Amino acid sequence: MIKEIRSNANYYPESLCPKVAEKLAEKFNLSPNNFYIDNGEDGVITMLGLTFINPGDECIMAELTFPAYENIVGKMDGKSIVIPMTKDYRFDVDGMIRAITPKTKIVFLCNPNNPTGTIIYKDEFERLLAAVPENTLFVxxxxxxEFVDDPNYPQSLNYFNDHPNLIVMRTFSKIMGLASVRxxxxxxxxxxxQVMLKTREPFPVNRVAQAGAFAAMDDKEFCDKTFTVNAAGRKQLFEGLKQMGFEVYAGQANFIFANLGKPSMPVFEGLLKEGVRNHPCRFLKGSSKKG
Ligand SMILES: Cc1ncc(COP(=O)(O)O)c(C=O)c1O
Incomplete structure (x- = not known):
C-alpha cells in the first residue's frame, strides 16, 4: 500500500480492479467476471439498489439487521418489508418466506447478522433459498x-451455480482489517x-485499497491470528456477560449482542470513558426488550 501511494498516486486506479478480481476468482474457483468490486460492501449495497430497485419494488429484510438495506430501498422509493425477529433475536425464516410476493425484488439476508451476531443455519438457508423465485434477487x-466456526453455517457459494439470482457479498474491512481504505x-x-458495472461510477476503488486487498489475500497468518483472537474474545465476553446476569446471544461475528435490561446509552457512555467502544442498540422496534 505504501509502495502504491509512493509510486502511483498520480495515476487513476484500474477501473475494474483486475488484479483483485483475478485473485478472488482463483480463490473461489470462479471467473473474474463473477466479481463486482466497489468502495466497501457499502458501495456494493448502494449499487445493488441503484441498479435493481424501482419505485414500489418490495425488499424483504429482518427487523434488526444492517441498516444500509433499508436506507437504499428508501432512497430508491422501494418498500422495505420488515420481518420481526424471533423471541431470541434470530431471523424468522418462515416469516420471510411468507412475505415473498410477485413484487419482491430483493430478499436481504445478513449472515452472520449485524447487530445480533446470530446466523441462520444450513437447513433454514436452503428453505429460504428454495422459496425465493428466480426473478427475485437473494442477497x-x-x-x-471469516469469523464463523459453527458447522451448521451454510456455505452459500455451494449453491451459486444452480441459483442465477444468488448474490454473496463479502468485505476486506473485517477479518482483513482494511476498513479505512474501503x-x-x-x-x-x-x-x-455486467449490469451493475454499467450503473456505477468509473473509479470507485482507489489504488491503495486495491493494493491492500491484493496483499491481504496472501496474509493467511494475519487472518488466522485474527480469527483465533476473536474467537477467544467472543467466548470470554459471552461467558463474562452471562455470569454478570445479562441476556447474551451466542454470535458468530466479531461482536457480541447482549440485552442489559436497562437503557443502553449510559452504559455506552460509561464504557467509552473506560476506553471501551461499544454500540448501543436503542431502537429494538416491536420488541418488549427495549433498551
Ligand atoms: C453486515 C455488514 N455489511 C456490510 C458492512 C459494510 O462493510 P464495508 O466496510 O465493506 O462497507 C458492514 C459494516 O459494518 C456490516 O456490518
Missing part, C-alpha cells in the same frame, strides 16, 4: 463470514455484474 451479506465485493453471475 447474502457475509461481511463476517473495498468490498459481490460474487454474482456475470449478467448481474
Amino acid at each position: 447474502c451479506d457475509e461481511a463476517y463470514y 473495498i468490498g465485493y459481490a460474487i454474482a453471475h456475470k449478467e448481474i455484474v
Whole structure:
C-alpha cells in the first residue's frame, strides 16, 4: 500500500480492479467476471439498489439487521418489508418466506447478522433459498463470514451455480482489517455484474485499497491470528456477560449482542470513558426488550 501511494498516486486506479478480481476468482474457483468490486460492501449495497430497485419494488429484510438495506430501498422509493425477529433475536425464516410476493425484488439476508451476531443455519438457508423465485434477487451479506466456526453455517457459494439470482457479498474491512481504505465485493453471475458495472461510477476503488486487498489475500497468518483472537474474545465476553446476569446471544461475528435490561446509552457512555467502544442498540422496534 505504501509502495502504491509512493509510486502511483498520480495515476487513476484500474477501473475494474483486475488484479483483485483475478485473485478472488482463483480463490473461489470462479471467473473474474463473477466479481463486482466497489468502495466497501457499502458501495456494493448502494449499487445493488441503484441498479435493481424501482419505485414500489418490495425488499424483504429482518427487523434488526444492517441498516444500509433499508436506507437504499428508501432512497430508491422501494418498500422495505420488515420481518420481526424471533423471541431470541434470530431471523424468522418462515416469516420471510411468507412475505415473498410477485413484487419482491430483493430478499436481504445478513449472515452472520449485524447487530445480533446470530446466523441462520444450513437447513433454514436452503428453505429460504428454495422459496425465493428466480426473478427475485437473494442477497447474502457475509461481511463476517471469516469469523464463523459453527458447522451448521451454510456455505452459500455451494449453491451459486444452480441459483442465477444468488448474490454473496463479502468485505476486506473485517477479518482483513482494511476498513479505512474501503473495498468490498459481490460474487454474482456475470449478467448481474455486467449490469451493475454499467450503473456505477468509473473509479470507485482507489489504488491503495486495491493494493491492500491484493496483499491481504496472501496474509493467511494475519487472518488466522485474527480469527483465533476473536474467537477467544467472543467466548470470554459471552461467558463474562452471562455470569454478570445479562441476556447474551451466542454470535458468530466479531461482536457480541447482549440485552442489559436497562437503557443502553449510559452504559455506552460509561464504557467509552473506560476506553471501551461499544454500540448501543436503542431502537429494538416491536420488541418488549427495549433498551
Ligand atoms: C453486515 C455488514 N455489511 C456490510 C458492512 C459494510 O462493510 P464495508 O466496510 O465493506 O462497507 C458492514 C459494516 O459494518 C456490516 O456490518
